[in-house]
Amino acid sequence: MLHSISLGLLLFGVWLLLSGFFEPLLLGLGVVSCLVVVLIAHRMDMIDREGHPIHLGWRIVIYWFWLALEIVKSNIDVARRILDPKLPIHPVLIRLQASQKSELGLVIYANSITLTPGTVSVQVETGEILVHAIAKEPAEALQQGDMDRRVSAVEGPAEGGGKGEEAA
């Protein structure tokens, strides 16, 4: 229920921002279309912790800022390697332990790895990610597990609390 309400509000917020209409008739139509979308999503059983992860809360926003900084740093590093006439690359494949408990957490981790240039996740399995890195340094940085710990922290406590946990 909480997810449906939150999804409805989010949809309507986006509708308002994108349309910029404030006449009563159009506002009403906007509300109706948002409700229809929520209804359809509910019937399709798409509104759950994975499809609409509000339980991540502000932790994910803080994580985004940290990730943005990492992306900028690794961008500069890879750009330097490309521009260097000697092309100082040393590609490696490594297997990383992923400590996330849910699929959502695993996806966040794998996508974060891919998003930072210099490392690309090649194969994701439960508890393990195969990563291709352009050089040894970015691979070693990942192996130290800083990002892994942060994603697990964002993911929060173990799943299984279900509805009761969300109501709290």
Added chain:
Amino acid sequence: METALDIVSWVLLVTGSVFAMIGGLGLIRLPDVYTRMHGAGITDTMGAGLILAGLMVQGGFSQVTVKLILILIFLLYTSPTSTYALANAAFHRGQKPLLGKPGHGKEDDQPSKP
């Protein structure tokens, strides 16, 4: 004020374009599929991000900026997903990544066991 914003916006746009070009250069210089993905990653993140940020400065507090932010968000979700699909497909198809220093012809860095 107007000029200051213009300068900030242009610096962002030009830096973004330079990064996009470095990404393109990487596509040419890097040796195989997997390493080239790292080059493309620069264009995806830094190039697109800085150019969109520069446009946001031009847009100011308006609907245009909201739409640009949405574009950035969608881009940051879709580009790693498609890169993963590409890398995963190449890997499953049996495309072997070049490992170790290029030019040495020695594949000493097999995937390390955990």
